[in-house]
Amino acid sequence: MADMTHQGTRTTERALEILVIEDVPADYMLLERDLRKAGLLARSQRIDTNQALRCALEDNWDIVLSDYNVPGMDLKETLRIIQSGRPELPVILVSGSIGEELAVELLHLGLNDFILKERLARLPNAIRRAIGEADERQARQAAENELRKLALAVAQSPGSIVITDTKGQIEYVNQAFEQITGYAAKEIIGENIRILNRGDTPRETYDLLWQTLTRGDIWKGEFHNTRRDGTRYVEFATIAPMRSPDGTVTHYVAVNQDITEKRQSEALIRRLAYYDTLTELPNRARFNEQLSAALSDSRHRGEYGALMVLDIERFKFINDTLGYEAGDQLLREFARRLRQSLDGEDVVARIGGDEFAALLRGLGRDADQAQTRAKAAAQRLHAHIDTPYRVGVGGGSDVRRAFRIGLCLFGPEDDSADVVLKRAEVAWRTVKAEQQDTIRVFNPEMQAVVDIRAELETGLRAALEHAELALFLQPQFDREGGLIGAEALLRWFRCGTDMVSPADFIPLAEDTGLIVPIGQWVIGEACALLRSWGKQARTRHLRLAINVSARQFHQPDFVSRLAEEIAASAIDPSRLKLELTETVILADLDYTLQRMNEIRSLGVCLALDDFGIGYSSLSYLKHLPFDQLKIDQSFVRDMLGDRRSGAIVSAILALGRALGMEVIAEGVETHEHHAFLQDNDCGFYQGYLFGQPLPIDEWTQRWTDPVTTDDA
Numbered sequence: 069m070a071d072m073t074h075q076g077t078r079t080t081e082r083a084l085e086i087l088v089i090e091d092v093p094a095d096y097m098l099l100e101r102d103l104r105k106a107g108l109l110a111r112s113q114r115i116d117t118n119q120a121l122r123c124a125l126e127d128n129w130d131i132v133l134s135d136y137n138v139p140g141m142d143l144k145e146t147l148r149i150i151q152s153g154r155p156e157l158p159v160i161l162v163s164g165s166i167g168e169e170l171a172v173e174l175l176h177l178g179l180n181d182f183i184l185k186e187r188l189a190r191l192p193n194a195i196r197r198a199i200g201e202a203d204e205r206q207a208r209q210a211a212e213n214e215l216r217k218l219a220l221a222v223a224q225s226p227g228s229i230v231i232t233d234t235k236g237q238i239e240y241v242n243q244a245f246e247q248i249t250g251y252a253a254k255e256i257i258g259e260n261i262r263i264l265n266r267g268d269t270p271r272e273t274y275d276l277l278w279q280t281l282t283r284g285d286i287w288k289g290e291f292h293n294t295r296r297d298g299t300r301y302v303e304f305a306t307i308a309p310m311r312s313p314d315g316t317v318t319h320y321v322a323v324n325q326d327i328t329e330k331r332q333s334e335a336l337i338r339r340l341a342y343y344d345t346l347t348e349l350p351n352r353a354r355f356n357e358q359l360s361a362a363l364s365d366s367r368h369r370g371e372y373g374a375l376m377v378l379d380i381e382r383f384k385f386i387n388d389t390l391g392y393e394a395g396d397q398l399l400r401e402f403a404r405r406l407r408q409s410l411d412g413e414d415v416v417a418r419i420g421g422d423e424f425a426a427l428l429r430g431l432g433r434d435a436d437q438a439q440t441r442a443k444a445a446a447q448r449l450h451a452h453i454d455t456p457y458r459v460g461v462g463g464g465s466d467v468r469r470a471f472r473i474g475l476c477l478f479g480p481e482d483d484s485a486d487v488v489l490k491r492a493e494v495a496w497r498t499v500k501a502e503q504q505d506t507i508r509v510f511n512p513e514m515q516a517v518v519d520i521r522a523e524l525e526t527g528l529r530a531a532l533e534h535a536e537l538a539l540f541l542q543p544q545f546d547r548e549g550g551l552i553g554a555e556a557l558l559r560w561f562r563c564g565t566d567m568v569s570p571a572d573f574i575p576l577a578e579d580t581g582l583i584v585p586i587g588q589w590v591i592g593e594a595c596a597l598l599r600s601w602g603k604q605a606r607t608r609h610l611r612l613a614i615n616v617s618a619r620q621f622h623q624p625d626f627v628s629r630l631a632e633e634i635a636a637s638a639i640d641p642s643r644l645k646l647e648l649t650e651t652v653i654l655a656d657l658d659y660t661l662q663r664m665n666e667i668r669s670l671g672v673c674l675a676l677d678d679f680g681i682g683y684s685s686l687s688y689l690k691h692l693p694f695d696q697l698k699i700d701q702s703f704v705r706d707m708l709g710d711r712r713s714g715a716i717v718s719a720i721l722a723l724g725r726a727l728g729m730e731v732i733a734e735g736v737e738t739h740e741h742h743a744f745l746q747d748n749d750c751g752f753y754q755g756y757l758f759g760q761p762l763p764i765d766e767w768t769q770r771w772t773d774p775v776t777t778d779d780a
Contacts, residue, residue: 083110084195087124089134089146091116099133099162099188106192117141118149125153131195131202136163147177156206158198162191228303228324231310234317236261248303248326250296261322268292268300277307281320284309290327301328344418346396347403355417355425359485362415362429363478369430372438372479375488376426376446377496381470383422386459390467394459398467401457409449425492431477439477439509446473446507454506472499476510487518494518521576527562528573528582532589536561539593540761543771544613544732544754547746551771553611555647555734555754556594557761558586578617587620591630594644595637597764602639606772613645613675618652627666634670641671647698649677653688664693675732679720689727696752697724701735704755708740721748 086109090096096114103109115124116138132150136143143161150157161174161182171182180198183191228248231240237260241253249256249264256263265274269292280287286308294300303324310319342354350358359375366373380386380402387395399422406416406424415427428445431438450473456466474496478488491510494517499508531537538561541554560568577583594614601607620626634641646667653660664674675696676688688694699720706713717733724731733745736755745753762770 084108084130084199085110085128086112086195087129087132088112088114089116089121089132089138089141090114091135091138095135095185099191102188102191108192108195118145121146121149122153125150125157129154129157131198132157132159133162133191133195134159136161136166143174143179144177147174147179151178156202158202160191160194160198162188228322228326230261230322230324232261232320232322234320236320239319245324248295248301248324249293264291264293266294266300268294281307281309281317284317291324301326302331303327347400347418349403349407349424350415350417352417352419355415355419355427356485356489358415358417359427359488362427363482363485363488365429366478367480367483370433370480371429372431372433372435372477374428374431374438374442374445375476375478375492376428376442376449376473377419377476377489377492378424378426378471378473379420379496379500380422381472381500383469386467386469390460390465394464397459397464398457398469401459402453405453406449409452410445425489435477435479438479442475442477443507443509446475449473450506471506472496473507474499474510475507490518490521491515524568524573524576525580525582527568528560528576528580531560531562532585536564537586537589538763539590539597540763541612541767542754542761543759543767544611544752545758546753547751551610552752553613553643553645554767554771555613556590556597556615558590558615559761578619581619583617584620584623587617588629590614591633595633595639598639598643599637601643604772607768611643611645611673613647615647615649615677616652618649621648621652621663627663627670630667630672631670634672642673645673645675645696647675647677650681650688653692657688657691661692668693686723689723689729694729696730696732699731699733701755704733704735704741704745705737707744714744717745718748721745721750724751725749 086103088096088099090099093114100109100112103112113124115121118141121141134143134146147159150159155178158180159178161179162185163182164185166174166182166184171179174182180201181194183194228245229240229242230238230245232238238257241251241256245256246252251263269290273289273291277287277289286306288304288306291303291305292300293303304327305322305324307320307322309317310321312318342351342357343349344351362373365371380398383395383398386398399418403416403418403424406426410416410426410428413429417425417427419425426449428442431441450471453471456468458464458466474492474494476488476492476495482488491514494514495508495510498514498517499505502508538559539556540559541556543554544552546552558570558574560570560573562568574583577586591614594612598612601610601612623629634644667674673695674693675698676692676694677698678700679697681700681702689697697720699717703713703717703720707717708714721731730751732752732754733741733750734754736742736745736753736757738757741755742753742757759771
């Protein structure tokens with residue numbers, strides 16, 4: 069019965085739980101009998117003290133029946149106790165007699181009704197009436213509470229809330245509306261909601277809005293509105309019709325959210341994701357989208373377009389000699405000239421560090437005429453960019469760069485942006501390699517290059533899985549002719565037999581990102597070999613050098629994975645040497661220094677490979693913790709016949725001694741090379757004079773004694 073009381077509005081057509089305040093047990097029993105006969109009593113309890121009343125009020129009761137004259141209890145105090153504990157509980161006085169003034173006073177104190185004992189037959193109806201009035205009072209109070217909560221929520225809502233009539237005249241706004249729009253309620257109420265519209269929201273939005281509301285549905289969408297001070301903002305609105313009891317729409321309520329910052333953030337994120345911050349040109353991702361759209365448009369219109377790819381030759385030299393700010397100035401000015409050189413519908417993008425692309429549209433339906441127009445546009449572009457650039461601080465310097473353009477025509481039959489871009493890049497690489505023309509158009513003969521590259525990439529992706537990669541070792545010796553270790557050189561035996569030149573597949577691995585898993589495989593193989601060497605007395609002292617690419621070195625988990633391989637193989641990390649080229653450290657000197665220190669903390673050695681061919685190697689030596697320099701083989705090869713190469717080799721050897729660093733010469737092929745290097749106090753040697761690269765098993769058999777396990 070108590071549970072039913074709390075599950076909804078109480079009904080008077082059920083048995084009740086009644087609390088009776090009565091000091092005479094006989095009167096209580098008579099009252100209880102009459103209530104049971106009337107079908108109103110489910111449970112009752114008699115009390116006759118205030119203390120008992122306070123305890124009883126903790127239970128669930130539907131109504132209180134109280135005598136007036138109960139020794140030790142005053143009905144006025146009783147009513148106060150009930151009002152403070154259970155104000156919703158109805159109370160009926162059942163007494164022999166009561167004065168009119170007292171009755172009025174008691175009614176003011178919370179008494180619901182009174183019944184004289186001689187008229188107890190009226191009690192059931194009085195109970196039903198009191199219960200019904202209490203239920204109505206509670207329902208009304210609950211509704212009022214909900215309305216107050218709703219009004220408070222509307223007024224304090226962070227979202228803007230507006231109520232208008234069916235013609236859009238504003239009848240209510242909350243504080244958030246005032247804060248967002250700048251209009252005070254007193255000046256905006258009575259105005260039409262169109263006061264916020266200054267023409268920035270498309271007409272179609274309002275047409276759809278009224279079509280939806282006219283159907284009686286809820287509309288959701290965005291408005292581009294204007295505040296009182298003239299500033300613009302974007303808000304997301306949910307507008308719903310308000311209906312009268314008969315279903316007629318009388319008002320519209322709009323709940324709005326200012327999403328200006330959200331849209332600005334989205335625009336910024338999109339710009340960062342799709343545009344180059346330095347030149348403000350589309351980046352490669354955005355350009356691929358634009359190229360795909362151009363190809364689709366070409367198919368629909370049956371027209372040709374063209375794609376140009378070009379770069380700033382020897383751009384790195386500007387960064388190294390004049391500084392990165394000068395390099396940035398050159399890139400910005402180059403981008404500006406590209407934009408000026410093309411028509412309004414054409415697209416220019418920065419798709420790499422110093423690599424750019426230009427997309428030409430609408431070149432006509434005839435392929436030959438389209439190609440002629442594309443070549444003419446490329447020539448005009450080249451003429452515009454092929455003039456001196458003033459870069460640098462303090463007035464700067466005039467610099468000239470060479471620019472070579474790869475051009476590819478595309479038409480209605482083309483549907484792959486990647487294919488078109490690769491064709492243009494093939495033409496661009498071809499003209500750069502030949503160094504004869506400034507513009508080269510992709511032709512069918514070049515397709516073979518694309519096909520070979522695609523086939524090579526497919527094979528390389530499967531090379532690891534099919535165990536087609538192998539390490540060859542080339543020995544390294546000290547000044548006395550003692551074997552100090554080897555350099556691990558990567559080889560690819562396609563299908564297990566045909567060896568692919570590293571000059572062909574290493575650049576491909578770099579371009580495709582396959583160099584990362586391949587490089588990790590090399591580290592694992594190198595650690596396994598060092599572990600094997602560590603078990604033999606004859607090989608325990610040997611060091612193994614491996615090359616690490618820029619892409620691999622800058623992987624976030626490179627150092628942690630290197631540490632895992634070292635720990636798993638339990639090798640002496642000082643026996644492992646990582647050879648880094650200058651390209652590894654070009655991006656960010658501070659970051660590179662931090663990463664190199666992390667590697668050094670593992671105990672691994674670091675060597676600067678191809679030393680002498682870069683532009684700023686001396687500055688790297690000053691800041692970066694290299695253990696060894698490798699003189700590039702091009703200098704070693706020419707040092708006897710070219711005075712400058714010989715001077716460079718001597719200088720590098722002297723520099724190494726001054727810095728306390730090891731210096732190893734690679735590419736030593738003749739006894740004359742060896743003699744020259746010894747005369748200049750070179751400490752370490754590598755080259756065909758001493759030994760060519762061999763598979764690991766052959767190398768081990770050739771350069772170490774038969775394997776004997778050291779049990780010591």
